[in-house]
Amino acid sequence: MINYIKESYNELKNHVTWTSWSEAQRLTVVVAVFSVVLALAIWGVDTVFSGVVGKYFEWIKS
Template sequence: MVNYIKESYNELRNHVSWPEWGEAQKLTVIVAVFSVILALAVFGVDQVFSSVIEQYFNWIKS
């Protein structure tokens, strides 16, 4: 286990190309915006289906 941690640390330290700070910030904002958009889309679809199912059950009750 210790060897795995050492090798993982070495890999991250010496072989991974990290983005510049400005690029990382820009990409973080993009991910956050798309996450909010996706959450709103899922919320909208959920509301529509909820409304449709509620109308269906009201129709069956009548």
């Protein structure tokens, strides 16, 4: 187990290419913006669908 941890640390330290801090910040902003846009799109579809289902059930009652 200790050997595995040492080898994993060595792999991360010497063989992984990390992005620069500015690139990581830029990508974080892209993910945050995309998440907000997707959440708004899902909210819009849900609102429309809820309205359609509500109207359908009102129509069936009549």
